[in-house]
Structure formats: C-alpha cells, structure tokens
Amino acid sequence: MRFQIEDLHKSFPQGATRLKVLEGLYLELAYGEFVALIGPSGCGKTTLLNILAGLVPPDAGTLWLDGQRVPSYQGHMAYMQQKDLLLPWRMVLDNAILGLEIQGIPKRQARTQARALLGRFGLAGFERAYPNQLSGGMRQRVALVRTLLLEKPIWLLDEPFGAIDAMTRSHLHRYLLQAWQEQETTILFVTHDIEEALVLADRVAVMTARPGRIKALFDIKLPRPRRVTDPQFVALKEELLELLQEERLEKKIYEAT
Amino acid sequence: MKRLKQLGPPLSLLLALFAGWEAIVRLWSIPDYLLPAPTAIFRAIPDHLELLWLNTGITFTAIALGFLISLVSGLALGIVIFYSPTLERALYPLLIASRNVPLFTIAPLLVVWLGFGLLPKVAVAVIIAFFPIVVNTYDGLRSVDADLVNLLRTLLASRWQILRKLRLPAALPFIFSGVKLGLVYSVLGAVFAEMVVGGQVWTASGVATGGLGYWIRNATNFGHLDLAFALIFWLAGLSLALFGLVVSLERYLLRWQRVERT
Numbered sequence: 001m002r003f004q005i006e007d008l009h010k011s012f013p014q015g016a017t018r019l020k021v022l023e024g025l026y027l028e029l030a031y032g033e034f035v036a037l038i039g040p041s042g043c044g045k046t047t048l049l050n051i052l053a054g055l056v057p058p059d060a061g062t063l064w065l066d067g068q069r070v071p072s073y074q075g076h077m078a079y080m081q082q083k084d085l086l087l088p089w090r091m092v093l094d095n096a097i098l099g100l101e102i103q104g105i106p107k108r109q110a111r112t113q114a115r116a117l118l119g120r121f122g123l124a125g126f127e128r129a130y131p132n133q134l135s136g137g138m139r140q141r142v143a144l145v146r147t148l149l150l151e152k153p154i155w156l157l158d159e160p161f162g163a164i165d166a167m168t169r170s171h172l173h174r175y176l177l178q179a180w181q182e183q184e185t186t187i188l189f190v191t192h193d194i195e196e197a198l199v200l201a202d203r204v205a206v207m208t209a210r211p212g213r214i215k216a217l218f219d220i221k222l223p224r225p226r227r228v229t230d231p232q233f234v235a236l237k238e239e240l241l242e243l244l245q246e247e248r249l250e251k252k253i254y255e256a257t
Numbered sequence: 258m259k260r261l262k263q264l265g266p267p268l269s270l271l272l273a274l275f276a277g278w279e280a281i282v283r284l285w286s287i288p289d290y291l292l293p294a295p296t297a298i299f300r301a302i303p304d305h306l307e308l309l310w311l312n313t314g315i316t317f318t319a320i321a322l323g324f325l326i327s328l329v330s331g332l333a334l335g336i337v338i339f340y341s342p343t344l345e346r347a348l349y350p351l352l353i354a355s356r357n358v359p360l361f362t363i364a365p366l367l368v369v370w371l372g373f374g375l376l377p378k379v380a381v382a383v384i385i386a387f388f389p390i391v392v393n394t395y396d397g398l399r400s401v402d403a404d405l406v407n408l409l410r411t412l413l414a415s416r417w418q419i420l421r422k423l424r425l426p427a428a429l430p431f432i433f434s435g436v437k438l439g440l441v442y443s444v445l446g447a448v449f450a451e452m453v454v455g456g457q458v459w460t461a462s463g464v465a466t467g468g469l470g471y472w473i474r475n476a477t478n479f480g481h482l483d484l485a486f487a488l489i490f491w492l493a494g495l496s497l498a499l500f501g502l503v504v505s506l507e508r509y510l511l512r513w514q515r516v517e518r519t
Binding site for chain 2: 050053054055074075077078081083085087088089090091098099101102103129130132133152
C-alpha cells in the first residue's frame with residue numbers, strides 16, 4: 001500500500017511549555033517500498049511510529065492511504081518494536097497467533113497458519129516452548145512471525161533488531177527481506193544504525209534533530225544482497241554519517257543558545 | 258522427587274521437636290491436664306474419630322464458603338476498582354488501612370447480629386480473607402507492562418480482550434499471593450468464630466457439633482488437653498491440605514515461570 005503523511009505536528013507538555021517533537025513532517029512511501037528512517041536520538045522517530053500505529057494522536061497532520069484520506073490512524077499498520085513483547089505465559093505458537101486471535105480467527109486455523117510460518121523462520125520444534133526458553137534472536141523471530149501473520153499492507157518496525165548481536169542480526173535481515181518480498185508490503189523501518197539502513201532499504205530518510213522533520217532522502221540503488229565492503233556502499237555510508245553528525249552538531253548549538 | 262527431598266529437613270526437625278517434647282513430659286512426669294505427650298495426643302485421634310469427622314465437615318463448610326465468597330467478590334472488586342478511578346481513590350486507601358485493623362475482633366458482634374450457626378463463621382472468614390484478594394488483584398492488574406498494553410491496542414484488542422488475554426494472566430502471580438493469604442485467613446476466621454460462637458447440638462448418636470474451633474475451646478476448658486491438641490493437629494493437617502491444593506493449582510497455571518532455558 002502507498003502511504004503519505006502530510007504536515008504532521010506533535011508536541012508534549014513539558015513543565016509550563018510544550019516540547020515540540022514533530023513539526024511539519026512530510027513523508028511518502030510507494031507501494032512495496034522499504035524505507036529506513038534514521039536520525040539523531042530523541043528526534044521523534046518513535047513518536048512518529050506511535051502516531052502511525054494509532055497509539056498517540058497527532059496534534060495536526062493528514063494520513064493518506066492509496067490516495068485516500070484516512071480519518072483514523074488505528075489498525076492500518078502492523079507495528080513491531082525493539083522489545084519482542086512476547087507474553088511469557090504463552091508458548092511460542094500461541095504468541096504468534098495473538099493478533100489473529102484478537103481478530104476473532106478460530107484458534108485451530110490460526111495455529112495452522114502460524115505453524116507453517118514458524119517453520120520457515122527456523123522455529124520448527126519450538127512451537128511449544130515458552131519465551132524465556134528462547135534466545136533473544138529467536139524471540140525476535142517469533143515477534144516477527146506474529147507481525148507477519150497480521151497480513152497488514154504496511155509494517156512499522158522500530159529498531160526491531162537493536163538488541164540483537166551482529167551475527168544474528170544479519171540472519172534476521174535475510175528473514176525480513178524474504179518476508180517483505182513475498183508479502184509485497186510497504187515498510188517503514190526505524191534504526192540508528194546507518195549500515196543496517198543501507199543493507200535493507202530502497203530509500204533512507206534522514207530526520208532532523210528535534211523538532212523532527214525529514215531532512216534528506218537517499219535512493220539506495222545497490223542490488224541486493226548488499227555487501228558492506230562494496231565501495232559504493234562505503235561511500236553512501238560516509239555521506240550519511242556526515243549528514244547525521246551535522247544534525248547532532250546543530251542540535252548541540254541549538255541547545256547551547 | 259526433588260520436592261520430596263525438600264521435605265526431608267523440615268520433617269526431621271518436626272520429628273526431633275516431638276521427640277524432645279515427649280522426653281520432657283516423661284522425664285518430669287508432667288500431668289496430662291497441663292501438657293500431654295505427643296503419643297497421648299496421637300492416641301486421642303482414633304479415640305475421637307467420630308467427633309473429629311463430624312466437626313471437620315462443619316468447619317470445612319464454613320471455611321469453604323468463606324473462602325469462595327472472598328475469592329469471587331475479591332476478584333470482582335479488584336477488577337472493578339482497577340477500571341473505576343473514582344472507586345479506586347475512595348476504596349483503595351481504606352483497603353490498605355484495613356490490613357492494620359484486627360477485623361476478626363468483631364466476631365462476637367457478628368454472633369449478636371447473625372445468631373449462632375454457619376452464618377457468623379462465614380462472615381468472619383469473608384471479612385478477613387476478602388481484603389488480601391482485592392488488594393493483590395488490583396496490584397496485579399496494575400503491574401502490567403504498558404508496552405504490552407500498547408501492543409494489544411495496535412492489534413485493536415477490546416478492553417475485555419486486554420483484560421482476559423493480558424491483564425488477568427499477567428496479574429495471576431499477584432492474585433495467587435492474595436488467594437493463598439485469603440485461604441489461611443478463611444481458616445483463621447472460621448475457626449476463631451467457632452471458638453466465639455460456641456453452642457452445641459446433640460445429634461442422635463450423642464456426638465456434639467459446633468465445629469473444630471468450638472471443640473478446641475471446650476476441650477481446653479474442661480482439661481482434656483490431649484483432645485485439644487489432637488484437634489489442633491487435625492486442623493493443621495486440614496489447613497495444610499487445602500493450602501497444598503491451591504499451591505498445586507498455582508504451580509500448574511504458572512508453569513511457564515518454572516521452565517528452564519534450553
């Protein structure tokens with residue numbers, strides 16, 4: 001699904017004043033596009049995702065889905081966070097079907113669907129395990145399966161692999177890209193890791209320091225699978241790094257004055 | 258097997274205490290009306306089996322009713338005050354404060370109001386067993402990770418679904434702490450009320466009823482300390498058996514807490 005966010009504003013009360021977190025943010029994602037969003041910490045990336053997921057109402061702004069203006073932000077997108085948020089009392093299989101269960105799909109049918117997907121994500125044989133029996137990487141894969149099973153046309157991913165070691169993370173990247181290509185979804189992927197953004201995304205959006213807006217957009221035309229040692233990759237990484245450092249510097253000056 | 262092994266040390270200690278007790282009674286020739294020896298106490302149990310059985314039924318009915326009423330109303334009120342901020346502000350401080358009030362002391366008044374029989378016993382049990390269940394249910398519902406609630410909200414879960422699929426299971430460890438306390442208090446309340454209520458009815462076979470609590474008081478007053486102790490041990494056994502049932506249920510429902518990392 002194609003989606004646009006237009007002139008999004010959000011501030012939070014801070015003492016007597018208000019802290020502006022997002023100010024006039026525009027962003028457009030094409031059908032089936034994978035966009036990575038990077039920016040200095042505290043720039044409002046998570047706030048943006050919370051708004052899009054329908055958890056926090058924006059102060060102002062318009063959401064368009066496939067050219068249609070949408071009044072409510074709730075229920076259009078699947079949201080996955082850095083914390084796996086598995087329910088510790090549910091075994092893997094029942095964690096995976098949580099979303100389907102809430103939609104009212106019969107348990108047996110949901111379980112059949114989940115079993116197939118868990119197998120494809122290397123979790124066969126763990127269906128009856130409890131989350132605290134699994135490694136961090138496996139738990140995050142369960143969370144990914146839970147997200148995929150929702151079959152939403154748009155996924156919001158907030159540093160989903162931020163707490164995972166580098167080796168496991170590259171495996172998870174493969175799983176994610178595979179699922180994205182099969183389901184033809186549109187992905188907005190927040191990360192603070194430039195390399196991760198460049199490995200995964202069609203485009204990288206760079207946010208300004210708070211109050212957040214989109215500062216620059218980069219098309220990443222490199223063919224997948226991408227290699228971090230590719231000279232083009234390295235050049236892009238340096239360019240992005242510079243841009244981000246500039247943003248951090250401006251933030252410091254802004255805060256100092 | 259592991260659990261049986263854990264029982265070893267406390268059981269050995271208990272046996273040693275009984276042996277010491279027995280030795281003291283025999284060495285100093287302490288008369289039965291002051292302190293009966295454990296062997297005399299255990300002999301008293303088969304001697305009074307009919308009385309024990311009959312009164313166990315009576316006391317158990319009061320405990321079970323008191324506990325079940327506390328459980329159902331405690332869970333319900335815990336959920337209600339969780340969802341009603343107004344009620345929460347009014348009730349929660351009182352519930353917490355009531356922990357420091359010896360509520361069972363109103364048992365004699367309840368007898369005045371409710372008469373002799375089952376009712377005052379159940380009332381005393383409920384009055385003291387109800388509070389820990391309410392407070393723990395409320396605390397448990399509140400303890401849920403806000404991020405998990407948000408996850409369910411993004412999945413468009415209704416309030417009822419959030420309660421059933423997230424809040425209640427997450428609160429279960431808290432609820433069980435409250436329920437276990439509630440059970441102990443139900444026993445305490447029912448038996449204490451029996452000691453206060455007194456009264457006895459003669460059945461056709463000539464055995465008096467009134468409950469275990471009544472008979473503990475009665476046997477003590479009349480110097481039958483072997484029977485009094487026998488009743489106390491019997492009651493302790495009953496209480497432990499009930500507690501064991503609740504713990505088994507807890508271990509089953511919270512089995513996910515004990516799984517080991519593979």
